[in-house]
Amino acid sequence: xxxxxxxxxxxxxxxxxxxxxxxxxxxxxxxxxxxxxxxxxxxxxxxxxxxxxxxxxxxxxxxxxxxxxxxxxxxxxxxxxxxxxxxxxxxxxxxxxxxxxxxxxxxxxxxxxxxxxxxxxxxxxxxxxxxxxxxxxxxxxxxxxxxxxxxxxxxxxxxxxxxxxxxxxxxxxxxxxxxxxxxxxxxxxxxxxxxxxxxxxxxxxxxxx
Amino acid sequence: xxxxxxxxxxxxxxxxxxxxxxxxxxxxxxxxxxxxxxxxxxxxxxxxxxxxxxxxxxxxxxxxxxxxxxxxxxxxxxxxxxxxxxxxxxxxxxxxxxxxxxxxxxxxxxxxxxxxxxxxxxxxxxxxxxxxxxxxxxxxxxxxxxxxxxxxxxxxxxxxxxxxxxxxxxxxxxxxxxxxxxxxxxxxxxxxxxxxxxxxxxxxxxxxxxxxxxxxxxxxxxxxxxxxxxxxxxxxxxxxxxxxxxxxxxxxxxxxxxxxxxxxxxxxxxxxxxxxxxxxxxxxxxxxxxxxxxxxx
Numbered sequence: 001x002x003x004x005x006x007x008x009x010x011x012x013x014x015x016x017x018x019x020x021x022x023x024x025x026x027x028x029x030x031x032x033x034x035x036x037x038x039x040x041x042x043x044x045x046x047x048x049x050x051x052x053x054x055x056x057x058x059x060x061x062x063x064x065x066x067x068x069x070x071x072x073x074x075x076x077x078x079x080x081x082x083x084x085x086x087x088x089x090x091x092x093x094x095x096x097x098x099x100x101x102x103x104x105x106x107x108x109x110x111x112x113x114x115x116x117x118x119x120x121x122x123x124x125x126x127x128x129x130x131x132x133x134x135x136x137x138x139x140x141x142x143x144x145x146x147x148x149x150x151x152x153x154x155x156x157x158x159x160x161x162x163x164x165x166x167x168x169x170x171x172x173x174x175x176x177x178x179x180x181x182x183x184x185x186x187x188x189x190x191x192x193x194x195x196x197x198x199x200x201x202x203x204x205x206x207x208x209x
Numbered sequence: 210x211x212x213x214x215x216x217x218x219x220x221x222x223x224x225x226x227x228x229x230x231x232x233x234x235x236x237x238x239x240x241x242x243x244x245x246x247x248x249x250x251x252x253x254x255x256x257x258x259x260x261x262x263x264x265x266x267x268x269x270x271x272x273x274x275x276x277x278x279x280x281x282x283x284x285x286x287x288x289x290x291x292x293x294x295x296x297x298x299x300x301x302x303x304x305x306x307x308x309x310x311x312x313x314x315x316x317x318x319x320x321x322x323x324x325x326x327x328x329x330x331x332x333x334x335x336x337x338x339x340x341x342x343x344x345x346x347x348x349x350x351x352x353x354x355x356x357x358x359x360x361x362x363x364x365x366x367x368x369x370x371x372x373x374x375x376x377x378x379x380x381x382x383x384x385x386x387x388x389x390x391x392x393x394x395x396x397x398x399x400x401x402x403x404x405x406x407x408x409x410x411x412x413x414x415x416x417x418x419x420x421x422x423x424x425x426x427x428x429x430x431x432x433x434x435x436x437x438x439x440x441x442x443x444x445x446x447x448x449x450x451x452x453x454x455x456x457x458x459x460x461x462x463x464x465x466x467x468x469x470x471x472x473x474x475x476x477x478x479x480x481x482x483x484x485x486x487x488x489x490x491x492x493x494x495x496x497x498x499x500x501x502x503x504x505x506x
Contacts, residue, residue, distance in 0.1 A: 014288050019280045027275055036281060040291050047292050051425040052386050062385075069381050072471075110274040134272040137232035141241060145473030148493065151243060159225035165271065 008056050010047045017060050018043070021067060024135055028071050028127065030120040038074070042067040064136055065146075068128065075124060110169060118168035126161035129154055133162075223247040224261060229268040373458050379427060380469045380476050383487045386426050387445060387474065395419040395435060407432040407448045410486045412464050412479065414502050415439070417446070427485070429453045436488075442496035447487040451480055459485060464501040470494065477501075 021042055026035035045066050046053075053062050119127060128147060132138040140158060144151040224247065227238035239248040251257045374382070396403075396419060403420050417434035424430050431449030438444070451457065461479040468477040468490070475490040475497035490497045 010292055011289060014285055014292070018285045018288055020276075022280050022284060023276065023278050026278060032281065036284065036287075039284070040288060043288050043292060044295055047295065049382070049385060049425075065385060069385065073377070073381065110270050112274050112278060115271065115274055131275075133228065134268070134275045137228065137272070139228055139233065139238050139241075140226040140243075148471045148473045148475070150493075151241075155222045155226040155243060159222040162225050162268075166267070169271075 008050070008053060008059060010043065010050055013046060013059055013063065014043060017063055020060060021063050024064060024067055024131065025071070027116070027119060027131055027135060028067070030116060038067060038071060041070045041074075045070060061136065072124070114169055115165065118165045121168070122161055122164060126157050126164070129157050130161040130165070133158060220247050220250065220257070224257075224264055227261075229265045229272065231269050231272065374427065375458050376478065377469075379457050379459055379478050379485075379487070382427055383447065383478065383489060384469075384471070384474060384476055386423075386447075387476075387489045391421070391423070391433060391445065394421045396421055403432045407484075409434060409446065410448075410464075410479070410481075412486075412502050413446060413488070413500060415444070415500050423447060423449075427453070427457065427487075429485075436500065438496070438499040440496075440499050442490060442492050442499050444488055444490040444496075444500050447485075447489070449485050449487075451483055451485050457485060464488065468494065468497045 018039065022035055022039045025038040025042070026032065029035050029038055042063055046063055049066075053059060119130070122130065129140075129143050129149075132143045132146060133140070138146065140154045141151055143149075143158070144154045147154070149157075223244045227233070227236075227244055230236070238244060247257075251261055398417060398419060403422075409417055413436065415436045415438040417436050420432055420434045422430070423433045426433075426447055426449050429449040431447060434446045434448070436444045436446050451459075457480075459478050459480045462481065464477050464479050464486075468475040468488075470493060473491065475493055476487065477497070478485060478487045480486065488497075488500060490500055
C-alpha cells in the first residue's frame, strides 16, 4: 500500500484560506485572541492530516470541518455540561421573536458588532447551524448531515436562531416600526403598516426538535 | 391558505431554512419534501413571495457581513511560523536550546580564573591564563556536548513517543478521514479479497459489499469495507493495526451502545488488542444499531 503524496502544501492552504478560517473562527468564538488560537489549532491539525486531503477544491470545507471539530472539542473541555443543562440553554432562546419585518431602508445596514454580539448569545446548538448556513452556504439538509441532526430540528433551530439575529440586529428599528404600525392601525389606514405591526407582535415558530 | 392570511410557523421555518439565491441560484432548497408545500404557497400568494424576497436580501446581507471583517496583521506569517515549529524537523529546536549553556559556561570560565587574573601582565601569567582558558574551554565544550546530546535524545524520545490519542480524538480523526479521504477505488471481495488478517469483526451484523486499502488512517495503513445493512443503511468499517507510533486509547472490546453522533454519522471504535475497528454509519443511532451486535466481538 503506497502512501499517497499530499495534494496540497500547507503553505498554500495558509495563503489561500487563513483569512476565511480566521473569520469563521472569530464568528464562532467572538474574541480575536480565541479566534487566532483556533485558527492556529486548525492549521496545525491540517498539517498533521494533510495526506487526507486529496482534492484541493475541498481545501476550504475541509479546514472548516477541522475548525468546527476543534471548536467543539475546546467547548467540551471548557464547559462540561449535562444533557439537562443543554436543554435548559436551548430553552433560554425566546420563541416569541419578531418575524422578519424588513423595510428596504434596513437592508445593507447590518451592524457587524451587533451581529457578532447576537451570535455570541446563541448556544452552540444554534450557532453552528447558523454559521453553516450563512458562512458555508450549506442547505438545511447539508447542515443536518454535518451535525447529525434531523432536518426538522435543523429547520427549527435555524428559524429560531435567525429570528434571534433579526431581533437583535433591528431592535431599535423594530420598536420604532411597531409604534408606527400601532399608530397607523389606530388611525384606520395604511394597511401595509398594519400588517407590519401584526407581524411584529405575532408569536411565530415553535420548535419541532 | 387565503391570500392575506398570516403564514403559519411551519411556513416561517421553511422560509428560514431555504438559502438565499447567492448560495442556491437554482433554488434547489425549494424542491425538498419539507419545503415543497411552501413553494406552492409562495407561487399563489404575493405577500409570501414578497416576504421571501425580503428575507433573501437580508440573508444575503448577513452572509456578506459575516464573511467580511478584518484579519489580524501578519496572521499568515505567524501561522507559518507556528507550523514550522510544530513540524517533525523541529528536533533542531532542543538542540539549539542546548547551545545556551555553552555561552554561560564561557562566561563562567572567564569568571572563575582569579589566578590568571592575578598574573596578568607577566609571561607566566599569560601562559597560565591561556592554559586555564583552554582547560576551561575544553571542559565547557564537553559539558555543552553532553547537554546537547541529552537534549537531542530527549527530543527524539519525545518525538517517538507522542501522547496517545484519546477515544474522542480517534473518533474525530476517523470522521475527518471519512469525510475527505476515501477514494472511489472499491475492490471486489471475491475477485481481489483483502488479507485475512483484516477480517470483519464478528460484532458487525451486516455483510460487506466491497473494500479498499486505506493509508494514513489514524497514522496507520489498513483496509476499509463498504457495508450495507438489511434496511438499506450504509456504513464504512475501517480496520487498522493497533500497533503504531501513536497509541490509541480505545479500551472497548465491542461496539459501544451509544456511538458518537455528529456530522450526520454515527461513529464508534473498538479493538481486540491487535486490530482497531472503526465503524462510520451514515445516519443516526437507529441506523447504527442495524449494523452491530452489541457485546459481541
